[in-house]
Amino acid sequence: MIFQEVQGVRVPALGFGTYRLTGEECVRSVADALALGYRHLDTAQSYDNEAEVGRGLRAAGVAREEVFLVSKVRPRHYAHGRAADSVRASLDALGTGYVDLMLLHWPAEEAAVAAALEDLAELQREGLVRHVGVSNFPSALVARAAQVTRLFCNQVEYHPFLAQRRLLAQAAELDLLVTAYRPLAKGLLGAEPLLRALGARYGKTPEQVALRWLVQQPRVATVPKSADPGRRAANLDVFDFALTPDEMAAVHGLAHGQRFVAPDDGPAWDE
Numbered sequence: 001m002i003f004q005e006v007q008g009v010r011v012p013a014l015g016f017g018t019y020r021l022t023g024e025e026c027v028r029s030v031a032d033a034l035a036l037g038y039r040h041l042d043t044a045q046s047y048d049n050e051a052e053v054g055r056g057l058r059a060a061g062v063a064r065e066e067v068f069l070v071s072k073v074r075p076r077h078y079a080h081g082r083a084a085d086s087v088r089a090s091l092d093a094l095g096t097g098y099v100d101l102m103l104l105h106w107p108a109e110e111a112a113v114a115a116a117l118e119d120l121a122e123l124q125r126e127g128l129v130r131h132v133g134v135s136n137f138p139s140a141l142v143a144r145a146a147q148v149t150r151l152f153c154n155q156v157e158y159h160p161f162l163a164q165r166r167l168l169a170q171a172a173e174l175d176l177l178v179t180a181y182r183p184l185a186k187g188l189l190g191a192e193p194l195l196r197a198l199g200a201r202y203g204k205t206p207e208q209v210a211l212r213w214l215v216q217q218p219r220v221a222t223v224p225k226s227a228d229p230g231r232r233a234a235n236l237d238v239f240d241f242a243l244t245p246d247e248m249a250a251v252h253g254l255a256h257g258q259r260f261v262a263p264d265d266g267p268a269w270d271e
């Protein structure tokens with residue numbers, strides 16, 4: 001495992017995403033991921049699986065403090081009191097006394113974001129939330145949110161086809177973790193000739209090359225999801241090879257602004 005050090009905290013760079021995993025399949029997948037060696041779990045209030053993620057965590061028998069557990073507040077809960085109540089409900093569902101990181105899932109109207117961040121800061125003082133962050137925030141909104149409370153992370157879409165240069169530079173300035181979601185680019189990596197060639201060089205798949213490229217960057221983590229035990233294991237099997245600086249740069253060169261998560265009411269993205 002590679003650990004990213006952010007604000008003096010060591011975060012396992014390769015985590016397990018749980019979007020679209022629900023019910024017993026989610027419990028089994030999370031327990032299996034932890035048995036394989038994943039130590040970072042990503043859920044959200046809107047995934048409707050916090051209880052199952054918590055059950056998977058208990059079933060695995062891994063000590064709570066070994067796992068970096070992340071969830072996200074739904075935008076409809078962004079109001080004073082309501083955000084805090086929603087996080088308490090998340091903790092009840094998860095069955096854990098705290099989360100390592102609680103994110104605001106999407107930007108919203110500025111006063112609502114500020115109210116939710118103030119609630120999270122209060123929960124942080126109470127020890128229920130270790131770190132506070134945002135998700136899907138472009139750099140201008142990160143800068144404003146950072147004036148309300150200390151941020152730890154911005155979780156955004158990031159893969160070889162979307163560069164996120166501005167957000168990575170901002171993360172270096174503010175000492176933030178960047179967690180890359182949708183790292184597998186909707187199944188399009190397998191056809192990419194450079195990723196295939198690098199995979200052939202190291203005995204890896206194009207997906208493994210892309211995951212390695214992500215976690216080899218400073219302050220970048222990623223949370224691939226798989227419902228399949230073989231792909232779950234393969235996605236974690238990226239720590240026995242390293243890309244050279246030239247190979248890293250070549251993968252960076254694949255970016256062409258391709259974004260898969262772009263709702264109509266989304267923010268004005270950096271790129």
Ligand SMILES: NC(=O)c1ccc[n+]([C@@H]2O[C@H](COP(=O)([O-])OP(=O)(O)OC[C@H]3O[C@@H](n4cnc5c(N)ncnc54)[C@H](OP(=O)(O)O)[C@@H]3O)[C@@H](O)[C@H]2O)c1
Nearest residue numbers: 017018019042135181182183184207223224225226227231
């Ligand atoms: N903050 C946000 O707004 C946001 C948005 C999206 C996602 N996320 C988080 O990021 C996590 C990952 O993103 P994602 O789930 O959207 O996409 P992803 O992890 O990039 O891709 C998941 C898809 O790729 C398949 N897959 C997994 N491993 C594979 C492999 N080695 N080779 C080929 N295909 C593979 C999966 O199918 P199988 O399951 O059948 O293997 C699934 O269809 C989510 O689960 C969630 O935790 C956050």
